[in-house]
Amino acid sequence: MKAAMKQAGRQTGAFSEEERRGVYRAIYERRDVRSHFLPDEVSDDVLNRIMDAAHHAPSVGFMQPWDFILIREASVRRAVHCNFESASRRAAQSYQGEQRALYDSLKLAGILEAPVNICVTCDHYRAKGSGLGRQTDPAVALYSTVCAVQNLWLAARAESLGVGWVSILDMDELKTILGIPPALSIVAYLCIGNVSEFNSQPDLEAKGWETRSTLESVTHLDRWQGA
Ligand SMILES: Cc1cc2nc3c(=O)[nH]c(=O)nc-3n(C[C@H](O)[C@H](O)[C@H](O)COP(=O)(O)O)c2cc1C
Numbered sequence: 748m749k750a751a752m753k754q755a756g757r758q759t760g761a762f763s764e765e766e767r768r769g770v771y772r773a774i775y776e777r778r779d780v781r782s783h784f785l786p787d788e789v790s791d792d793v794l795n796r797i798m799d800a801a802h803h804a805p806s807v808g809f810m811q812p813w814d815f816i817l818i819r820e821a822s823v824r825r826a827v828h829c830n831f832e833s834a835s836r837r838a839a840q841s842y843q844g845e846q847r848a849l850y851d852s853l854k855l856a857g858i859l860e861a862p863v864n865i866c867v868t869c870d871h872y873r874a875k876g877s878g879l880g881r882q883t884d885p886a887v888a889l890y891s892t893v894c895a896v897q898n899l900w901l902a903a904r905a906e907s908l909g910v911g912w913v914s915i916l917d918m919d920e921l922k923t924i925l926g927i928p929p930a931l932s933i934v935a936y937l938c939i940g941n942v943s944e945f946n947s948q949p950d951l952e953a954k955g956w957e958t959r960s961t962l963e964s965v966t967h968l969d970r971w972q973g974a
Pocket residue numbers: 777778779780781854855856912913914915948949950951952
C-alpha cells in the first residue's frame with residue numbers, strides 16, 4: 748500500500764479528496780445549536796465516539812487536563828436551567844433600548860430540550876505530563892481543554908448531532924449543582940442532541956446581533972499592524 752502511494756506520488760497518510768472535503772464541511776457547517784433539538788435519545792455508541800474524539804485533542808505536555816460530566820437526568824438539567832435563567836436576566840441588564848429588546852428575543856441555551864448535556868472541566872494541577880510546557884503560561888491547560896471541546900463539536904457535526912455551548916451561567920453555583928471540586932475550572936457546558944435541521948448561518952448573525960469579520964481584518968504580516 749505504502750509503496751503504491753509512493754509510486755503514485757502521494758504522501759503516506761494523506762487524506763483522499765473526499766476525506767479532505769469532509770473535514771472542511773464539518774468546520775464550515777458546524778453550528779452552535781440552541782433550537783431544533785429533537786427529544787430522541789443519543790445512542791451510547793455515538794456519544795462515546797464524540798467523547799473519544801474530544802479525548803484525542805492535543806494537550807500541553809500530553810496532560811489531558813479535561814473531565815466530562817455526562818448529564819441526562821432531567822432534575823439536574825432543570826437546576827442548571829434555573830441557573831442559566833437568572834444569569835441571563837443579570838446579563839440582560841447591561842443592554843439598553845433596541846439591543847436589550849434583541850437580547851431578550853435571543854434563544855441562548857437548549858439545556859432542557861437537548862437530551863444530553865456535558866460539562867467539561869479543566870484540572871490545572873493534574874500531574875500527568877509533569878508540567879511540560881506549562882511553566883511559562885499556566886493558561887495552557889485551559890487552552891488544551893478548549894481543544895477537546897472543539898474536537899467534540901466537530902465530531903458531533905459529522906455525526907449530525909447539534910451542540911450548543913452555554914456560558915451564561917454562575918459557575919460557582921454550577922459547581923455546587925454538579926459537585927465539582929472548587930480547584931477545577933468549568934470550561935464548557937454543552938447541550939447535545941439530534942436536531943431537525945442545522946442553520947446555514949450563526950443564529951446571532953441571522954438575528955442581526957453580530958456579523959462575521961473578514962479574515963483580512965484579523966491577519967497581520969510580520970508584525971502587529973494597528974488600525
Ligand atoms: C466560549 C463560548 C461560549 C459561548 N456561549 C454561548 C452561550 O452562552 N449561549 C449561546 O447561545 N451561544 C454561546 N456560544 C456560541 C456562539 O454564540 C457562537 O459560536 C457564535 O455566535 C458563532 O456561531 P456558530 O458557532 O454557529 O458558528 C458560545 C461559544 C463559545 C466559543
